[in-house]
Amino acid sequence: MKEPKLKEKRWSKDIEKEIYLKWKEEEPYKFDLQSENPVFSIDTPPPYVNMPVHIGHVTTYILMDMMARSRRMLGYNVLFPLGLDRNGLPIEMEAEKRFKVSLTKISRKEALKLCRKILEEASLASVESFLKCGISFNSWKIGPGIGEIYLTDSDEYRALTQATFIELWRKGLIYEAERVNNFCPGCGTTIADAEVVYEEKLTLFNYIKFKVKETGEDIVIGTTRPELLCSCAIILFNPSDDRYKHLEGKTAIVPLYEKEVLIKAHPIADPEKGTGLVMMCSFGDLTDVRFFREMGLKPIIAIDSDGRMNENSGFLFGLSVEEAREKIIEELKNKGLLVKQEKVMHRTPVCERSGHPIEFIALKEFYLKQVEFKEDMLELANQLNFFAPQSRQILIDWINSVSIDWPISRRRVYATEIPLWYCKSCGEAILPEPGKYYQPWNEPAPVEKCPKCGGKEFVGEERVFDTWFDSSITPLYILGWHRPGGIFDRVKRCSLRPQGKEIIRTWLYYTLLKCYLLTGERIFDDVWVNFHIVDEKGYKMSKSKGNVIKPEELLDRFGAEPIRLWAAVEGDITKTDFKCSFERIGGAAKTITKLWNVARFISIFDKCDKPEKLCMLDKWILQELNKLIKLARKSYGKYDFHVPAIKLRHFLWETFASHYVELVKRRAYNSEGEFSQAEQRSAIWTLYECLRLMLLLFAPILPMISYRIYSVLFGKDVHKESFPSELPKEEIPFSTEQLIELNKNIWKKKKDAGISLKDPLNKFEIPKEFKEIEKDLTSCHNLREVVWV
């Protein structure tokens, strides 16, 4: 027997390693600035550097890689860069935890030093995992070039963030205002609505006794925020609530503080809630804010920007909100003013990053106008192609819910600085020229004299940007907008934004908004929105649940190709979550082995040229494969790898391996000389041709195994080949189903007769449609006599 040209007995992650290290070294997927081909650009989500890579990242980047690889084979010049997010609170929070300091309480330079330390230590684990997965990023080097790995805290990136601010400022789209907004005491900064999430928390609903001044009667008010008693401005009941009609216009006395407040009917009070009486405090939530504004009530601010109670709260002064709540409850209890307490589940607004409950505090912040652009944003949302189409609605719902402009300034340290200085004498804001990275707190103003008053002294702005203000320009950055050598002017927009559905209201929305305000157009053609990877039981993976599956663990156990096949075969992640199951990934690994074995078998034969005329059986299998070529071309273009992967796998195991290979084997060997040389050549050529086409179809999904087999057997890089076009149509006298049925019948008959598959069968009836493949049939099944029917 001949030696297979594929030496290794089976596929292994060691072979994978050889290949990805070679790719890392040679960078075969480098973005080609000279190419004339149409550009296909992918705005890859930049993962946070200091967080461990989640299996969800790995899976979605694998799917993005399939998109990149298939577009390359379809003739596009693909821009597929990796970015790493290094700005903002996650870094700062880790620094605070690790070094046990509050970054806002130490010197700014010191604080930045600690953050840089965290960043230095943050291993490039994510980069390493992506490499092992065979992801075809343009480059593995960090740098400013188009396609290179970019860091969101690099001077280049921050300079661009600042340039966008300067431009938006000049367009009059940014203003500063003091208004009550979401404030996270944990982070010590204002945050946007998009960063607020709600958590069901068990809270005590406290029933507190007030006295009515005029009648001396007691009334009872339920509240979850007793610590705000000092800021109580009015007490409301519903106009339809007969229990309290007699209280209209009377005065209540706030317990402990002995302050007098009005009692009034107002539809905002719900008779069903608590006792039907509600106290309005400044501020328990944003409704209160609105209410105070509408009623012209003067708010009493009880919580300061450090999250502690201020002098207005009297005996609670200096306590944190939680401490204050405990203390005041204690005090109310002691004085017999607390009637009862109920435990209620309460939807509490918390900060998405720190998990700290939100307070409502007025601070001066910069805002980017967005409310007046809602209609434009809805229009953009309708112009985009969403994959899956249902995801569009999530964006539309969010746009419709926008009610205030976007607060973009933050009182933190490790983020892009707001590039502004102020004249010390007249307060005029001084804007620098765009194009450079500025640190106003650390460097002199860009002007000598104030253009307004001629003053010569300036003070630098200390606030920084919301991280989303940085993240919302990734497409502009990767396309090199406003950058020499960039391709933005040529391509105008980014082809594809792939991202998770949980960041539609932040990353997608803000990117569309900002790029629209800057360029006047939609920045993407397509948006691909993915669901998530959950554990085997369907629960979200989290550290606290201890159900996190690390990608490294999977890569170690299976290698990348089985994970990649699983990612395609498991389901449609734009419509549903994937359950991560070792069993299923292991199942995918079998297909990798099968592909390897099939190729190894074919590699036994010496490749030959295409014969003049192909045998009917060979024409048939090529027509079968042609169906897959058609399907894959269509589906890959729509980012659907699921259906083609399933069909490809089935073709490989069933149609090709079980039926075609079994039937053609003896003709390919032709060890007894029963076939002509032309017939033998037809078999061998077709085996190779099928393998070649299968590898081309599999290449975007299984890049490493297809790369290896293709280079050994065909001497070329499969990823530099064009995607196969449809084959010319041939008439086949029998159907695939008929043929499979026929084979199965013969196998079954032999089995029932208790004879071996290679034993002869004396008489067998075969439909005459198969006449043209008679020799293959009789030889394969060892049929002595065929009765044609």
Next chain:
RNA sequence: GGGCCCGUAGUCUAGUGGCUAUGACGUCGCCCUUACAAGGCGGAGGUCGCCGGUUCGAUUCCGGCCGGGCCCACCA
């Protein structure tokens, strides 16, 4: 309270107004048949969530319900 999505064998999944509902994993039985036992062959397993309607005919279209997930909203 409003909205969106989902519901097909133990698990995952394809699919369509019409043949006996697709395929995989798992499971059971038999088999080392010379590429592959990480294999081959064969079998079991389903009222396509429930109830109505449209239709000659519904898993598919429509309405309602139940179950699951997500998002939004002023429940103090």
